[in-house]
Amino acid sequence: MVGSRTPDQNVSIVTTTETAEEPRRVDFVLPKDNQPLSPGQPSWANYIKGVLQHYRAQPLPGFRAVVVSSVPLGGGLSSSASLEVAVYTFLQQLCPDDGDKVAKALACQQAEHTHAGVPCGIMDQFVSVLGSEGHALLIDCRSLEAMLVPLADPSLVILITNSNVRHSLTGSEYPSRRRQCEEAAAILGRSSLREVSLQDLEDAKGRLDSVTFRRARHVIEEIKRTTEAAEALKRGAYQEFGKLMVESHNSLRDHYEVSCRELDQLVSAAMAVKGVYGSRMTGGGFGGCTVTLLEADAVDRTMQHIKEQYHGSPTFYITKPSDGARVLNI
Numbered sequence: 001m002v003g004s005r006t007p008d009q010n011v012s013i014v015t016t017t018e019t020a021e022e023p024r025r026v027d028f029v030l031p032k033d034n035q036p037l038s039p040g041q042p043s044w045a046n047y048i049k050g051v052l053q054h055y056r057a058q059p060l061p062g063f064r065a066v067v068v069s070s071v072p073l074g075g076g077l078s079s080s081a082s083l084e085v086a087v088y089t090f091l092q093q094l095c096p097d098d099g100d101k102v103a104k105a106l107a108c109q110q111a112e113h114t115h116a117g118v119p120c121g122i123m124d125q126f127v128s129v130l131g132s133e134g135h136a137l138l139i140d141c142r143s144l145e146a147m148l149v150p151l152a153d154p155s156l157v158i159l160i161t162n163s164n165v166r167h168s169l170t171g172s173e174y175p176s177r178r179r180q181c182e183e184a185a186a187i188l189g190r191s192s193l194r195e196v197s198l199q200d201l202e203d204a205k206g207r208l209d210s211v212t213f214r215r216a217r218h219v220i221e222e223i224k225r226t227t228e229a230a231e232a233l234k235r236g237a238y239q240e241f242g243k244l245m246v247e248s249h250n251s252l253r254d255h256y257e258v259s260c261r262e263l264d265q266l267v268s269a270a271m272a273v274k275g276v277y278g279s280r281m282t283g284g285g286f287g288g289c290t291v292t293l294l295e296a297d298a299v300d301r302t303m304q305h306i307k308e309q310y311h312g313s314p315t316f317y318i319t320k321p322s323d324g325a326r327v328l329n330i
Contacts, residue, residue: 001065001066001067001068001086001087001089001090002065002066002068003063003064003065003066003090004063004064004065005061005062005063005094006061006062006063006064007062008062009029009030009032009061009062010027010028010029010030010062011027011028011029011030011052011062011063011064012025012026012027012063012064012065013025013026013027013045013048013064013065013066013067014065014066014067015044015066015067015068015069016066016067016068024042026042026045026048028045028049029062030052030059030060030062034058034059036053037049037052037053037115039114039115039116039117043116044083046115046116047080047083047084047087047111047112047115047116048083048084048087049111049115050084050110050111050112050113050114050115050116051084051087051088051091051107051108051111052087052091053111053114053115054107054108054110054111054114055088055091055095055097055107056097056098056100056103056104056107057091057095057096057097057098058095059095060091060094060095061094061095063094065090067083067086069082069083072162072289072315074166074287074288075162075283075288075289076281076282076283076284076285076287076288076289077160077282077283077288077289078124078127078128078283080112080116080118080120080124081108081112081120081124081125081128082124082128082325084108084111084112084125084128085104085105085108085125085128085129085324085325086325088104088107088108088325089325089326089327093327101129101130102126102129102130102144104129105122105125105126105128105129105130106122106125106144108125108128108129109121109122109125112125118174118175119174119175119178120174121141122139122141122144123139123141126139126141126144126146127139127324128324128325129324129325130146130324131321131322131323131324132148132321132323132324133152133320133321133322133323134150134151134152134320134321135148135149135150135151135152135321136148136149136150136151136230136233136321137149138226138227138230142192142194147230149230149233149234150233150234151233151321152320152321153236153238154296155295155296156238156293156294156295156296157293157294157295157296157298157299157318157319157320158291158292158293158318158319158320158321159270159291159292159293159294159299159302159303159316159317159318159319160282160289160290160291160292160316160317160318160319161266161270161289161290161292161306161314161315161316161317162288162289162314162315162316162317163262163263163266163287163288163289163290163310163312163314164312164313164314164315165260165262165287165288165312166286166287166288167260167286167287173258173284173285173286174284177215177256177258180211180212180215180216181193181215181216181219183212184196184201184208184212184213184215184216185216187204187207187208187212188200188201188204193216193219193220193223194223196216196220197220198217198220198221198224201213201216201217201220214254214255214256214257215255215256217251217255218251218252218255218256219256221251221255222248222251225244225247225248228240228244229241229244229245232244238277238293239277241277241278241293242276242277242278242279242293243278244278245277245278245279245280245291245293246267246271246278246279246280248280249263249267249279249280249281249290252280252281252285253281256285258281258284258285258286259281259285259286260285260286260287262287262310262311262312263281263285263287263288263290265309265310265311266279266290266306266310266314267279267280267281267290268309269305269306269308269309269310270290270292270294270302270305270306272305272309273294273298273301273302273305274298274301275294275295275297275298275301275302276292276293276294276295276298276302277293277294277295278292278293279291279292279293299318303316
């Protein structure tokens, strides 16, 4: 995001991202006295308006800016969070806040709640702010603490595969899953499924319908898998980590029911290749991307095998952990 302040309250933003819906330019005036900045069209601009609304230093000046992105939209790769955090980082140059990174991530999350209408968790915004080169990030979404976990082994590659499909029911399913988990916690008399053990859930099985039970089971087991995965990475136990990735995908498919045929195909194809440790869907599901941990020398044959086995047209991204949002001095 590149831009500069203007002498008035006018805001003008242009995006060059080819996949953004029209129009690619939006103009509006910042309200006075911190009045609400209402969402509207185009919808991509609501992520920006939300950040302006929840930015932690006021008053903001007007500005002109251009946004360029290489993150595939709708692929489950945090394109919305990356936009929010980029906008917040840009605003910090125009009107500095106190620099609190956790508060920054929370403000961006709030922007998505109020202006995009998505009751998302904190994970995407958190890693977009606090990511560190050569590390995975273990996030405690309750305490808002984070721990860096080394992930810089040169023999490893993280391969992202975009299914290039997006099923239309995605938008309504995330709020539905969240509501089901909240209902399960309430029936169990807890404020969060973080406070529920698998035994607690089994003991209460008769009080939950089968769907709610499966949703809660996924979350409870996924919390355990996540902490075990962090420990496996610390030890360099990549086989163990990969096994947990596959277990996670299977649970997302069977218990949380947010996978789809295309994502299942991609995971299955990747796991058939020697040198692949693990693979799973990422993002909200029903299309989008998978993420695969594999040996560096297995990348080419893995991509080739996926192309041969997958019924669609996949797109590949070879990635590594990098720093979160930052100012580029050019």
